[in-house]
Amino acid sequence: MLDTINANPDLPHLSRSNYYYTLTKDDKNLKNEKVMKRIKEIFEEHRHRYGYRRITAQLH
Incomplete structure (x- = not known):
């Protein structure tokens, strides 16, 4: 392919x-997606006052 x-x-x-990096890049984004969603939920729950x-x- 390359x-x-x-x-x-x-x-x-x-x-x-770079070719192999881009192949695995999508997997990393999916792993972080759940954590980022939870961070945003916590931030919104506390009315943008949490650091x-x-x-x-x-x-944790």
Whole structure:
């Protein structure tokens, strides 16, 4: 796949490490999505008055 992308002159050159990074990037976003949703819920529950220390403590 990487050779096909790099063989096409109309597409930018893509390094091997960048190619594999983008393949796993979506998995990382899905893992963080649940945590980010919970952080936003905690923040909203306390009317935007909680700082990062309190939110971290509540997550633990």
